[in-house]
Amino acid sequence: xxxxxxxxxxxxxxxxxxxxxxxxxxxxxxxxxxxxxxxxxxxxxxxxxxxxxxxxxxxxxxxxxxxxxxxxxxxxxxxxxxxxxxxxxxxxxxxxxxxxxxxxxxxxxxxxxxxxxxxxxxxxxxxxxxxxxxxxxxxxxxxxxxxxxxxxxxxxxxxxxxxxxxxxxxxxxxxxxxxxxxxxxxxxxxxxxxxxxxxxxxxxxxxxxxxxxxxxxxxxxx
Amino acid sequence: xxxxxxxxxxxxxxxxxxxxxxxxxxxxxxxxxxxxxxxxxxxxxxxxxxxxxxxxxxxxxxxxxxxxxxxxxxxxxxxxxxxxxxxxxxxxxxxxxxxxxxxxxxxxxxxxxxxxxxxxxxxxxxxxxxxxxxxxxxxxxxxxxxxxxxxxxxxxxxxxxxxxxxxxxxxxxxxxxxxxxxxxxxxxxxxxxxxxxxxxxxxxxxxxxxxxxxxxxxxxxx
Amino acid sequence: xxxxxxxxxxxxxxxxxxxxxxxxxxxxxxxxxxxxxxxxxxxxxxxxxxxxxxxxxxxxxxxxxxxxxxxxxxxxxxxxxxxxxxxxxxxxxxxxxxxxxxxxxxxxxxxxxxxxxxxxxxxxxxxxxxxxxxxxxxxxxxxxxxxxxxxxxxxxxxxxxxxxxxxxxxxxxxxxxxxxxxxxxxxxxxxxxxxxxxxxxxxxxxxxxxxxxxxxxxxxxxxxxxxxxxxxxxxxxxxxxxxxxxxx
Amino acid sequence: xxxxxxxxxxxxxxxxxxxxxxxxxxxxxxxxxxxxxxxxxxxxxxxxxxxxxxxxxxxxxxxxxxxxxxxxxxxxxxxxxxxxxxxxxxxxxxxxxxxxxxxxxxxxxxxxxxxxxxxxxxxxxxxxxxxxxxxxxxxxxxxxxxxxxxxxxxxxxxxxxxxxxxxxxxxxxxxxxxxxxxxxxxxxxxxxxxxxxxxxxxxxxxxxxxxxxxxxxxxxxxxxxxxxxxxxxxxxxxxxxxxxxxxx
Numbered sequence: 001x002x003x004x005x006x007x008x009x010x011x012x013x014x015x016x017x018x019x020x021x022x023x024x025x026x027x028x029x030x031x032x033x034x035x036x037x038x039x040x041x042x043x044x045x046x047x048x049x050x051x052x053x054x055x056x057x058x059x060x061x062x063x064x065x066x067x068x069x070x071x072x073x074x075x076x077x078x079x080x081x082x083x084x085x086x087x088x089x090x091x092x093x094x095x096x097x098x099x100x101x102x103x104x105x106x107x108x109x110x111x112x113x114x115x116x117x118x119x120x121x122x123x124x125x126x127x128x129x130x131x132x133x134x135x136x137x138x139x140x141x142x143x144x145x146x147x148x149x150x151x152x153x154x155x156x157x158x159x160x161x162x163x164x165x166x167x168x169x170x171x172x173x174x175x176x177x178x179x180x181x182x183x184x185x186x187x188x189x190x191x192x193x194x195x196x197x198x199x200x201x202x203x204x205x206x207x208x209x210x211x212x213x214x215x216x217x218x219x220x221x222x
Numbered sequence: 223x224x225x226x227x228x229x230x231x232x233x234x235x236x237x238x239x240x241x242x243x244x245x246x247x248x249x250x251x252x253x254x255x256x257x258x259x260x261x262x263x264x265x266x267x268x269x270x271x272x273x274x275x276x277x278x279x280x281x282x283x284x285x286x287x288x289x290x291x292x293x294x295x296x297x298x299x300x301x302x303x304x305x306x307x308x309x310x311x312x313x314x315x316x317x318x319x320x321x322x323x324x325x326x327x328x329x330x331x332x333x334x335x336x337x338x339x340x341x342x343x344x345x346x347x348x349x350x351x352x353x354x355x356x357x358x359x360x361x362x363x364x365x366x367x368x369x370x371x372x373x374x375x376x377x378x379x380x381x382x383x384x385x386x387x388x389x390x391x392x393x394x395x396x397x398x399x400x401x402x403x404x405x406x407x408x409x410x411x412x413x414x415x416x417x418x419x420x421x422x423x424x425x426x427x428x429x430x431x432x433x434x435x436x437x438x439x440x441x442x443x444x
Numbered sequence: 445x446x447x448x449x450x451x452x453x454x455x456x457x458x459x460x461x462x463x464x465x466x467x468x469x470x471x472x473x474x475x476x477x478x479x480x481x482x483x484x485x486x487x488x489x490x491x492x493x494x495x496x497x498x499x500x501x502x503x504x505x506x507x508x509x510x511x512x513x514x515x516x517x518x519x520x521x522x523x524x525x526x527x528x529x530x531x532x533x534x535x536x537x538x539x540x541x542x543x544x545x546x547x548x549x550x551x552x553x554x555x556x557x558x559x560x561x562x563x564x565x566x567x568x569x570x571x572x573x574x575x576x577x578x579x580x581x582x583x584x585x586x587x588x589x590x591x592x593x594x595x596x597x598x599x600x601x602x603x604x605x606x607x608x609x610x611x612x613x614x615x616x617x618x619x620x621x622x623x624x625x626x627x628x629x630x631x632x633x634x635x636x637x638x639x640x641x642x643x644x645x646x647x648x649x650x651x652x653x654x655x656x657x658x659x660x661x662x663x664x665x666x667x668x669x670x671x672x673x674x675x676x677x678x679x680x681x682x683x684x685x686x687x688x689x690x691x692x
Numbered sequence: 693x694x695x696x697x698x699x700x701x702x703x704x705x706x707x708x709x710x711x712x713x714x715x716x717x718x719x720x721x722x723x724x725x726x727x728x729x730x731x732x733x734x735x736x737x738x739x740x741x742x743x744x745x746x747x748x749x750x751x752x753x754x755x756x757x758x759x760x761x762x763x764x765x766x767x768x769x770x771x772x773x774x775x776x777x778x779x780x781x782x783x784x785x786x787x788x789x790x791x792x793x794x795x796x797x798x799x800x801x802x803x804x805x806x807x808x809x810x811x812x813x814x815x816x817x818x819x820x821x822x823x824x825x826x827x828x829x830x831x832x833x834x835x836x837x838x839x840x841x842x843x844x845x846x847x848x849x850x851x852x853x854x855x856x857x858x859x860x861x862x863x864x865x866x867x868x869x870x871x872x873x874x875x876x877x878x879x880x881x882x883x884x885x886x887x888x889x890x891x892x893x894x895x896x897x898x899x900x901x902x903x904x905x906x907x908x909x910x911x912x913x914x915x916x917x918x919x920x921x922x923x924x925x926x927x928x929x930x931x932x933x934x935x936x937x938x939x940x
Contacts, residue, residue, distance in 0.1 A: 025446045027670050047445045049624075049670070053792060054719040055883045057668045070722070071867070071878040077720035077749065080880075085624050085657035087665035088879045090886035090914070091719070091745070092800040095793030096642065099557030099813060102670045123818070129780070129789055130772040131819065136793030139812045140557050166818045247694045249918050269693045271872075271918070275544060276471040277635045279916045292474070293619070293630040299472030299501065302632075307872050307905035309913035310631045312638035312666070313471070313497070314552040317545030318890065321565060321805030324918045345570065351532070351541055352524040353571065358545030361564045362805050388570045549806070558797065559846035561809035598807035598855070607846070630911060663878060664912060 007150075007203070008179040008196035014147055016041040017194070018107065018177045022048055026104040029053065029137060032076040034147045035107040051103060053133040055094045058086025075133070098133065099140040106141035108134060110148040110176070112163045115210040117173040117185040119146060120165035131168075138169035150178035150207055157209040159183060159190055180204050181218060192218040229372075229425065230401040230418035236369055238263045239416070240329065240399045243367075244270055248326040251275065251359060254298040256369045257329040273325060275355040277316045280308025297355070320355065321362040328363035330356060332370040332398070334385045337432040339395040339407040341368060342387035353390075360391035372400035372429055379431040381405060381412055402426050403440060414440040448625045448675045449654055453483040456648060456674050460484065460613055463516070465493040467551055467609065467644050468506055469616035469637030472498060475629065476505040477617040477650045479679050484509060484615075491516045495551070495609055495643070497544060497636050499523035510537075519609065521547050535580045540590065541571060546606050548639050554610030555642025555671065562596060562603040572604045614644025617678065618667075620660055621651035625669030628660045641671045650678040695871045696923045697902055701731040704896060704922050708861055710737055711764070715799055715857065715892055716744040716754055717864035717885030723877065724753040725865040725898045727927050732757060732863075739764045743799070743857055743891070745792060745884050747771035758785075767857065769795050783828045788838065789819060794854050796887050802858030803890025803919065810844060810851040820852045862892025865926065866915075868908055869899035873917030876908045889919045898926040 009017060015037035022028060022038065024046040030036045040061065042048050050059040052075045059074055060081030067081065074080040097103060112120040119138055122131045138144050151157055159176065176183040181204060182194040189211035192204060200220040205212055231239060237259035244250060244260065246268040252258045262283065264270050272281040274297045281296055282303030289303065296302040319325060334342040341360055344353045360366050373379055381398065398405040403426060404416040411433035414426060422442040427434055450456040457480065460466070466484075470476030484492070485508055494515050499522070500507020509515060511527045515537050518528065521544040531537045542550065543565045553561055570576040574592030581587045593604035616637040618627040627649060629637060641647045649672050698704040705728065708714070714732075718724030732740070733756055742763050747770070748755020757763060759775045763785050766776065769792035779785045790798065791813045801809055818824040822840030829835045841852040864885040866875040875897060877885060889895045897920050 049446075051670070052880070054722070054880050056662070056880050057670055058662070069879065071881040073720050073722045073880050075719075082662060082879065085622065085626065085669075086662045087626055087660075087668035088662045088877075088882055089665075089668060090882050091792070091796035091884045092887045093668075094883075095796050096552070096556035097668070097670055099793050099811065100555045100642065101557060102555075128772040128774070128777045129787060130770040131789055131791055132770050133792035135791040135817060135819070136813045139815075166823075168817065170816050271694075273918070274632070276474070276632050278632050278910070279918055280910070291631065293633040295472050295474045295632050297471075304631065304910060307870065307874065307917075308910045309874055309908075309916035310629075310634055310910045311913075311916060312634050313544070313548035313636045314639045315916075316635075317548050318800070318804035319916070319918055321545050321563065322803045322890065323805060324803075350524040350526070350529045351539060352522040353541055353543055354522050355544035357543040357569060357571070358565045361567075362545075388575075390569065392568050549804075553809070556797075558809050558811055559849070559851055560844075561801070561806050563806055596808075601807070603807055628911070634911075663876070663882075663914075666911075 110146035332368035465611040469640035475633030551639035553608035625672030713859040717888035719883040723881030799887035801856035873920030
């Protein structure tokens with residue numbers, strides 16, 4: 001029995017789609033996982049600055065083996081390059097930036113998001129504990145975007161009426177990019193503003209726990 | 223009618239006497255006025271580091287005209303030199319040093335000190351308002367020394383049972399150097415541990431509002 | 445492309461309205477953004493709430509704003525200039541007197557998303573017990589006092605609750621700046637410029653020099669550009685007067 | 693003369709007793725004082741309360757302390773290593789899980805004489821409402837929860853009260869240090885080392901190099917020596933392993 005062709009956007013498509021919405025001049029923090037893929041998909045004509053919570057503004061790409069600097073890792077503990085004009089600082093100032101509202105966008109992975117903008121992404125019962133900077137990022141950033149699969153591995157919806165997992169923050173998410181489309185928490189429901197190619201509205205409704213409305217731009221199966 | 227010869231130590235004597243008590247390796251903040259004179263009287267065999275609340279650790283002496291650096295003033299707004307090994311920092315970190323208990327000694331001027339260690343030195347009715355860093359310094363420093371005339375210009379005592387002027391801090395003064403001697407607030411009274419040359423115990427008692435006891439080292443009129 | 449460098453101080457500061465709250469860096473005369481203060485005067489801005497350690501000593505910088513009567517309120521630790529004293533006692537300006545360390549920490553908190561903190565500084569003094577004048581009427585009578593501060597004991601020490609100072613704007617001065625707003629300072633002129641720049645929702649920096657991106661090494665940036673929205677070259681007269689400080 | 697440079701790590705750290713609270717700098721594997729952590733292990737210190745962002749990933753640094761069962765309590769944001777998970781769920785170690793920004797701010801507050809502060813971070817979450825396990829018994833049952841935090845609303849936003857972390861000792865790692873304890877760091881290895889060094893009542897620093905006084909320019913000192921009591925040369929193996937991070 002072969003796996004069915006995955007529905008909607010791939011992880012890379014998802015990052016490409018989200019990257020389109022990052023404006024020129026934005027200060028952005030990218031969470032570990034799919035969000036980090038955004039960095040390599042920013043359109044060439046835009047200057048975007050990436051913040052890493054371990055203390056650098058001006059994160060660059062992945063270094064070649066001979067470019068590795070042992071003093072330069074990203075928040076995912078991977079060796080990383082910096083760009084010209086980068087600034088280094090300590091963790092207290094790094095989170096002054098985060099909590100103080102100076103980041104334009106924080107992009108995080110998610111386990112559950114509600115129509116009121118609550119996010120759960122830090123704790124699963126029985127898993128190794130860890131919270132990292134997620135609670136600070138969702139509190140302080142001007143916009144919080146979540147990038148995630150539309151459902152979990154068992155097909156259970158992740159766009160929820162209520163979180164069943166412990167929340168990272170409440171009323172904090174401004175936009176959700178899933179493998180099926182782009183969604184804005186609208187209080188009582190999610191508004192879908194874009195659909196992935198080949199995805200129709202009925203499929204989205206069936207895989208979403210919360211109510212969904214569709215903006216005119218979210219055209220069936222384009 | 224000529225002024226009578228001032229009793230006890232001169233301002234410079236007072237600074238010299240206090241400087242003797244500053245241990246090797248100490249981190250010290252010197253207030254504006256008489257306390258600042260201490261810097262030039264530290265014995266040669268001691269390394270003492272001076273902190274200035276406007277953001278430098280490693281304050282040096284007064285520059286010659288051709289040595290003036292416009293970016294380097296002390297807390298008294300006078301141009302100042304720095305020593306080799308000095309560090310510059312912002313005002314928030316400067317007061318993290320002060321309030322966080324990292325300074326060994328803060329030396330301040332005083333208007334009134336009580337036997338319980340309360341200090342009044344920031345506010346006189348009808349004078350231009352200003353508090354500066356005095357309240358932070360008396361709160362955070364491991365030791366607070368006060369250098370001052372034994373009485374005010376009218377001969378009114380400044381070592382008091384109770385402050386009549388607004389306090390800068392309570393139970394904060396560890397030692398008082400006046401023109402007449404060296405005093406330690408002992409709760410119910412001051413203990414005099416040294417007398418200025420030519421000063422006797424009776425004179426001190428007469429010019430002090432609080433009770434005074436005398437340590438054996440405080441010998442009459444030596 | 446991000447380019448925060450501006451050419452004209454008056455045009456740059458024209459977005460500051462009457463009545464704005466403005467944090468200003470500097471201590472005494474080191475690191476004071478004198479050109480930006482002058483521009484506010486030339487723009488005839490009034491009713492300002494100025495947050496700054498000093499109210500200026502001679503009529504430059506914050507001192508000029510005070511002397512020209514452009515303040516409705518001053519928050520700071522050392523407003524000891526004669527113009528301010530006169531205006532304060534005539535009921536023309538409100539004073540929020542704050543210990544210097546508390547002032548720096550409140551500015552930093554404003555930029556760091558910390559709405560309030562406890563500190564032992566000033567506990568038990570007139571500045572914390574509601575016993576210090578904040579405003580006089582025209583006849584020298586006190587009409588408002590500084591509020592009494594919440595007190596809580598930590599580890600046996602009484603501490604007062606202090607709230608963040610986040611202002612509409614900040615004016616600061618740096619030694620070097622680049623088009624990204626990265627700032628570097630020299631010696632004692634760093635002082636309040638870092639917490640002030642953090643506190644402003646929109647921060648303007650006049651810089652002794654504007655350098656290419658990358659000239660300030662990553663480890664030498666004293667304040668990253670994310671805290672700074674506008675940068676302008678300081679005019680020579682505002683930083684090289686040799687005996688300016690001595691005269692005050 | 694002040695000379696904070698020490699020759700022998702074991703002798704230097706022998707003043708740290710069993711049961712001590714110790715803040716440790718570093719993030720992942722950058723800036724971790726691995727040599728000092730090793731020395732604590734070689735000194736066989738136990739029952740430690742370790743405050744650090746990570747609990748270590750592979751068995752070096754904080755990870756070695758964890759793996760050898762030397763902790764009675766861990767305070768940090770990301771204790772995600774298997775050894776820790778096992779020990780925690782078997783009731784062998786207490787966990788105080790703290791959001792990363794709150795952790796950095798609590799360390800800084802500990803060194804800055806700020807006993808407590810309010811932050812919006814974690815308000816309304818399990819970490820603030822007393823709903824997260826702090827300790828298990830040997831059978832996997834929760835025997836203690838993180839305390840519910842005081843909540844106060846500022847500007848319409850619910851905030852929680854967080855207390856300072858001031859510890860008996862701190863272990864940090866710098867790129868350059870001098871005999872006065874002045875420290876300079878490189879890039880992302882600065883991270884928690886600055887707030888950690890502030891938080892310790894006695895702070896030990898291992899440095900990649902020890903330089904002459906004056907080699908670190910005044911404006912380039914990232915942490916002034918007043919926060920540091922002991923400095924020691926880091927051993928080569930503890931900072932130049934090329935693929936150490938990639939293996940974890």
